[in-house]
Amino acid sequence: MLEIRGLAASIGDKLILRGIDLNVPDGEVHAIMGPNGSGKSTLGYVLSGRDDFTVTGGSVLYNGLDLLDMAPEARAAAGVFLAFQAPIELPGVNNANFLRTALNAIRRAHGESELDAVQFLKLARAETKRLAMPDDMLKRNVNVGFSGGEKKRNEVLQMALLRPSLAILDETDSGLDIDALKIVADGVNALRSPTFSALVITHHQRLLDHLVPNRVHVLAGGRIIRSGGPELARELEKSGYAGVLAEAA
Amino acid sequence: MSTTTEALDTINSGYKWGFETDIEMDLAPKGLNEDIIRLISARKEEPEWMLEGRLKAFSQWQKMAEPVWARVDHPPIDYQDLHYYAAPKKKPGPKSLDEVDPELLKMYEKLGIPLKERAILAGVEADPDERPQIAVDAVFDSVSVATTFRESLAKVGVIFCPISEAVRDHPDLVRQYLGTVVPVADNYFSALNAAVFTDGSFCYIPKGVRCPMELSTYFRINARNTGQFERTLIIAEAGAHVSYLEGCTAPQRDENQLHAAVVELIAMDDATIKYSTVQNWYPGDENGRGGIYNFVTKRGACRGARSKISWTQVETGSAITWKYPSCVLIGEDSVGEFYSVAVTTHHQQADTGTKMIHIGKGSRSTIVSKGISAGKSNNTYRGLVRMLPSATGARNHTQCDSLLIGDQCGAHTVPYIESRNPSAKVEHEATTSKIDEEKLFYCRQRGLSEEDAVNLIVNGFCKEVLKELPMEFAVEAQKLLAVSLEGSVG
Ligand SMILES: Nc1ncnc2c1ncn2[C@@H]1O[C@H](COP(=O)(O)OP(=O)(O)OP(=O)(O)O)[C@@H](O)[C@H]1O
Ligand SMILES: [Mg+2]
Secondary structure: OEEEEEEEEEEOOEEEEEEEEEEEOOOOEEEEEOOOOOOHHHHHHHHHOOOOOEEEEEEEEEOOEEHHHOOHHHHHHOOEEEEOOOOOOOOOOEHHHHHHHHHHHHHHHOOOOOOOHHHHHHHHHHHHHHOOOOOHHHHOEOOOOOOHHHHHHHHHHHHHHHOOOEEEEEOOOOOOOHHHHHHHHHHHHHHOOOOOEEEEEOOOHHHHHHHOOOEEEEEEOOEEEEEEOHHHHHHHHHHOOHHHHHHHO | OOHHHHHHHOOOOOOOOOOOOOOOEEEOOEOOOHHHHHHHHHHOOOOHHHHHHHHHHHHHHHOOOOOOOOOOOOOOOOHHHOEOOEEEOOOOOOOOHHHOOHHHHHHHHHHOOOHHHHHHHOOOOOOHHHOOOEEEEEEEOOEEEEEOOHHHHHHOOOEEEEHHHHHHHOHHHHHHHOOOOOOHHHOHHHHHHHHHOOEOEEEEEOOOOEOOOEEEEEEEOOOOOEOEOEEEEEEEOOOOEEEEEEEEEOOOOOOEEEEOOEEEEEEOOOOEEEEEEEEOOOOOOOOOOOEEEEEEEEEEEEOOOOOEEEEEEEEOOOOEEEEOOEEEEOOOOOEEEEEEEEEEOOOOEEEEEEEEEEOOOOOEEEEEEEEEEOOOOEEEEEEEEEEOOOOOOOEEEEEEEEEEOOOOOEEEEEEEEEEOOOOOEEEEEEEEEEOOHHHHHHHHHOOOOHHHHHHHHHHHHHHHHHOOOOHHHHHHHHHHHHHHHOOOOO
């Protein structure tokens, strides 16, 4: 269970999150929508511990842990995963090696044995196959020269391998072709369980058709200005944010 | 994996090799003059021609001035304030490990030299079946303490011995080749070296012989205020093949120690020489106190057609590095390669690179230089590619990448390209990147610690160079990079 209370965060002297309250119970998928620049990505960064942002108020509890007190890697070990809106390129770093290092770091944190290269490759190949990704994606350098859609798929591959309990997907659907969208949705659905929850940041209804969220929240101006069921997303798709924004003003 | 690598596993911080060995030393008085040179020559039991060469070099050196063009900065070196000869006191050869000076053995252990090699190094004969396939020539200050594997190498005609011994036992070979690649007057430090060099390795690989093992030297500078001037000469006759590894460490000290080596490589028709260096001499402390001044002249001559000389270096140590391993590509279709990783942290200064002189038709060269700067350090790549009129169809590709950690360090690229043959092609690519917050955060979000993230990124950055090193050395180098850069982020 993720419990966000009055979360406020700024970068430099610019206040971006202005008091977010949000509960995501275990087993649920919540969608976050909202206009460009409203603070959606910032929320994902703050939850995962990027220290460019200063938390100026509020609290975040995740399964009883005070997330805001933890280093990014400790949050990752606790099950927090962020699929980046713009995945980072790591020149010279082999994707398979990166994924194995990450997976083993998390396994170590859980007191599990590390996987050797052979065990890992077996696992990784099974996942790339399920995600209809070419095998050579594992051999290439992390995100270097990947197309926009390939980068997003690579994020989903990482998620599938690291098996988080809280996934934050930041516009992972943007830039995906129709088939890829379905594959990404399947990737998330495959993880669904009573101990898995997700925050899905998106601008489009089409992903939500496959993912059917429990709740949809609208983030604007650093606050959640409206929450509702899956129908809220369809309503927004039809009439845009103007109505909701006017209502909140 | 060797114990070298395992030993490196246990390192947590700081300079691990900063120990000092307390062995009775035979030390020349401080200062540099003809008498000291005579003393060195006498101690080495050298023939007259060698002494004459030294004295000539000395008078040449006195006429020269320290070079000032490199981007390095240091207080003036007082050449009269150094010892030019230091050697462990001679005792009759040990019969078993028990007879070997325990301090010497301890030093080998700290150096991470595998146990079996330690015994051999100390001159104790081991069971031949258990011998590792590396021949080691250890240079402890000015004297080669022992040379291993001489016999098995001798069977195929390979000569691998201290250069001082080669001067006595193989005078014709030494006279034929010494100083022909790096002439005495080449530069200030090569002249100094020619006057006072005390030891180093000599390798001769006869025609058509593939050297059956990697040849390796561990260099250490131990005595206080000694300059170490080692001299290495490697000759590969037609069709010969040799891979030579050089590893260096020095104890931690406050005074700066001078090191001015000269290495000469000669490759005849179809011969290949691969020369790998991992240098982790004491770099000085966080405040820039102490550390080695490393002024090295390394040059290879590809004299034969299709000959190949390949330099690979991983430089993490020394307060100041001034080093440009070069190739003179004389033979038709000869090949020169330079793969380098240079790491500078704290107040280290590195001015390093290579020179590729293309003379032969169709000669090719590849330069891959990776500079990593952290702290307040300065890292300069200085490279010359010269295509002479005779170098028809010659090619060079240079790739020069810099990685910055933090914002107080500097990376500089100084390429000199001279082409006097219109058919020759020279390509130069340079990039600068940063280990920035974004990359680190991405890795940490996936569960990696900051240190693991830095290592991953740095190793990725250096991969093209590390893969050129012999396997064990590559693992060692990777660890060394991790240790050198520890704590440089955040
Ligand atoms: N590093 C930064 N420096 C200055 N301002 C920033 C920085 N990062 C984000 N911001 C600002 O914070 C605000 C929120 O940005 P954020 O990326 O969270 O928006 P978003 O809701 O994800 O938008 P989009 O839908 O376009 O992805 C924007 O006004 C943005 O310009
Ligand atoms: Mg965003």
